[in-house]
Amino acid sequence: MPSQIYNKLLMTGQYISAEQASAFDDFTINQIGVPSAVLMEKAALAVYDRLLKSPAFNLKKVLVIAGSGNNGGDGIAVARLLYLRGIPVTIWLLGQQDKASVQTQLQLKIVKNYGLPIENQIDEENFSKYTCLVDAIFGVGLSREIEGNYAQAVNRINASTAAVMAVDIPSGLHADDGKVLGTSVQADETVTMSYNKMAMATEQGRQLAGLVTVADIGIYDPNCLPAN
Ligand SMILES: NC(=O)C1=CN([C@@H]2O[C@H](COP(=O)(O)OP(=O)(O)OC[C@H]3O[C@@H](n4cnc5c(N)ncnc54)[C@H](O)[C@@H]3O)[C@@H](O)[C@H]2O)[C@H](O)CC1
């Protein structure tokens, strides 16, 4: 694909809203036909690659904190990739499994078949032993204040000395305006899917996201596709 078309597709320097992210996702799956699991795998590979490459992360003992939506699904797939590389990794599943999204249930089935450790609770002593935390609690689907055990998990992540990688967007940041909904993860790095999010164009969003990597996972703005 000639580079000027590809550059237009990537819309480098653009920021998109949660609604656009979902619309582009939906278009790619339902109009173009790329299976959702393929997109999730490419999202997970982008986070996995950055975790391996970035000097910010000590992968001696990794904890993936996963919600029940597709952001959690991305995180669970990251845990699987790390596990198959021989990296010690545990999944702390916050959401209720039976309420998990279809894609997240698939990722849970896969990691169970591989025998990855999945916990519903992590005590303080064990939590403090992790050297790297992956925030896969909420992504662009965050729509209200974070409360209860989700808020507790966010506060424990922020109190940890371990480096934090946020999947797509720090959990607690609203994708459109960078507002903190109750509490938000403070990330060292964020790998965001397809295009940067409007939240990261705000001072607060930039600060909470840390170093942002925009991952091209094959989801594009339909208006930027080459005319056939
Ligand atoms: N668009 C892309 O390029 C891709 C995005 N992926 C990942 O999918 C998430 C978005 O997933 P979604 O299922 O829509 O929502 P979340 O996982 O962000 O949220 C989960 C779920 O939680 C509920 N919820 C919202 N606010 C709260 C709250 N305060 N407390 C409790 N529960 C809450 C709500 O029902 C949400 O549905 C995106 O960020 C990417 O990580 C794809 O996997 C790959 C392509």
Ligand SMILES: [K+]
């Ligand atoms: K997140």
